[in-house]
Amino acid sequence: MxxxxxxxxxxxxxxxxxxxxxxxxxxxxxxxxxEVRLKEGNVHFNDRFSxxxxxxxxxxxxxxxxxxxxxxxxxxxxxxxxxxxRVPGHWDRENxxxxxxxxxxxxxxxxxxxxxxxxxxxxGVGLVNALTGKEWNLELDDDPQNYLVxxxxxxxxxxxxxxxxxxxFVAVPLGTxxxxxxxxxxxxxxxxxxxxxxxxxxxxxPDSPPYDGRYVLEETTAPAMSASAKSKNMGLGAGGTMRxxxxxxxxxxxxxxxxxxxxxxxxxxxxxxxxxxxxxxxxPSPVDAETYTAYGFPxxxxxxxxxxxxxxxxxxxxxxxxxxxDTQNGSGKPDNTVSVPDSQVVKLPQKSK
Numbered sequence: 001m002x003x004x005x006x007x008x009x010x011x012x013x014x015x016x017x018x019x020x021x022x023x024x025x026x027x028x029x030x031x032x033x034x035e036v037r038l039k040e041g042n043v044h045f046n047d048r049f050s051x052x053x054x055x056x057x058x059x060x061x062x063x064x065x066x067x068x069x070x071x072x073x074x075x076x077x078x079x080x081x082x083x084x085x086r087v088p089g090h091w092d093r094e095n096x097x098x099x100x101x102x103x104x105x106x107x108x109x110x111x112x113x114x115x116x117x118x119x120x121x122x123x124g125v126g127l128v129n130a131l132t133g134k135e136w137n138l139e140l141d142d143d144p145q146n147y148l149v150x151x152x153x154x155x156x157x158x159x160x161x162x163x164x165x166x167x168x169f170v171a172v173p174l175g176t177x178x179x180x181x182x183x184x185x186x187x188x189x190x191x192x193x194x195x196x197x198x199x200x201x202x203x204x205x206p207d208s209p210p211y212d213g214r215y216v217l218e219e220t221t222a223p224a225m226s227a228s229a230k231s232k233n234m235g236l237g238a239g240g241t242m243r244x245x246x247x248x249x250x251x252x253x254x255x256x257x258x259x260x261x262x263x264x265x266x267x268x269x270x271x272x273x274x275x276x277x278x279x280x281x282x283x284p285s286p287v288d289a290e291t292y293t294a295y296g297f298p299x300x301x302x303x304x305x306x307x308x309x310x311x312x313x314x315x316x317x318x319x320x321x322x323x324x325x326d327t328q329n330g331s332g333k334p335d336n337t338v339s340v341p342d343s344q345v346v347k348l349p350q351k352s353k
Contacts, residue, residue: 034199036262038097041074045197045262048114049150053077053099053193053266057289058106059168059240060335061323066242067345068157068300072286075099075107078278080267086277088233090190091267098267100274100282101171104322106239108157108169109195111150117205120249120256122147123156124194125169125236126181131160131246133184133315138196138261142253145310147198149249152307152350159238159319160246162312168239169193170322171268179235183319191235192265199260204251232273238321240335243301245309289338299340304350 037044044050057069080087080096087098101107113119122129124136132146140147148156158166159180172178174191182188249255271282293299326332 034260034262036095036264038077038079041077042112043077043097043195043264045119046199048117049119049197050112051195052110052112054108054110054155055283055286056106056108057286057292058104058170059242059289060338061238061240061321062335062337064241064337065165066240066299066338067340068242068244068302069289069292070298070300071108071110073283074110075101076283077266083277087267092265095263096192096265096267098269098274098277100271101234101268102271102282102285103171103173103234104239105171105286106168107171108155110155111153113150114209115151116209117200117207118149118151118251119200120147120198121150121153122194122196122198124196125159126179126185126191127189127194128181128184130156130158130180131310131316132313133159133180133319135185136194138258138263140198140253140256140258142249144313145246145249147249148246149251152247152250154350156246157242157244159316160310160312161238161241161316161319164243164245164309165241165312166244166246167241167316167319167321170237170239171234171270172237172322173270174233174235178237178322178325180238180316180319181235183238184315188235190265190267191233192267193236194263194265196261196263198256198258200251200255201257204255232270234268234270236268237325238319240321240323245302245304245307247304248308248310290336293338293340293344296344298344298346300346300348302348302350307350 034046042050042052052074054071054074056072059066059069077097077099080091081093084093124130127136129136129146132144158168161167174188179188274282323335
């Protein structure tokens with residue numbers, strides 16, 4: 001891949017989005033779940049909130065803390081129901097989606113949300129909460145906080161593993177013991193990424209945007225690599241460590257309506273299974289962090305000192321990364337450490353409420 005290709009991919013990862021959604025009803029919502037829509041790789045949960053899954057560099061799992069890597073374009077997302085006769089029988093036909101990933105490829109979740117009416121969001125890896133390590137459910141808890149709020153949270157790159165840091169979402173084959181779920185629970189489900197988006201209670205926020213010229217800033221972060229896969233079904237393991245906070249809920253848990261949510265399940269398949277299901281070729285594997293950095297392209301950091309980080313628990317803090325497991329199992333080569341000069345780290349502003 002040439003430097004100009006990289007520049008194009010990076011330019012696609014940034015930009016400002018003006019948010020002018022339709023006014024919502026002022027009446028209390030019914031218990032009917034909002035319809036989730038898929039449009040051009042973006043999953044829309046309502047008129048204000050959507051997300052996409054970004055490809056990125058896989059940062060080395062070498063014990064160091066890295067800045068935020070760039071987005072290298074979004075993963076293609078497909079509805080399970082559109083391929084119902086070609087996918088495994090246990091896949092969710094109503095709320096299910098799938099994406100292709102290479103073994104050891106990394107991703108991050110990019111949230112596009114309205115500053116004037118935020119949403120609470122839960123993220124699960126398999127049947128494990130990505131922020132607490134506890135069993136996946138559809139209840140919101142604040143002790144410890146098991147959800148994030150978007151905005152202010154612009155993205156999530158991995159599991160909450162420590163104070164001010166996460167460990168990157170990295171695709172690993174099921175059945176190898178490398179998934180976060182396998183390490184936490186001793187068993188694996190379907191390896192899928194689970195996301196549930198909750199609405200605020202009526203009257204807590206305006207139903208239409210007060211115009212003041214502000215906008216929602218779209219950003220990016222996370223990495224990926226390729227290798228031969230032992231299983232066609234993939235789950236998410238823990239990769240390298242990067243500096244990223246998961247912000248504390250400044251509104252309080254009683255702001256959110258636990259009856260008004262939409263949940264989706266995103267299955268991960270390797271390139272072979274993806275072609276078998278869709279008949280399409282998978283996207284090319286992304287560049288490695290060493291090559292990217294050698295070309296002088298930017299990494300990122302946030303001005304977010306004013307925002308509190310949620311505490312990290314022991315469950316996810318004890319999860320082993322892919323590099324550590326490789327060493328333990330005597331397989332694979334250690335990741336090469338990448339030296340990122342300060343001159344290549346771009347400080348990004350963090351929007352406040």
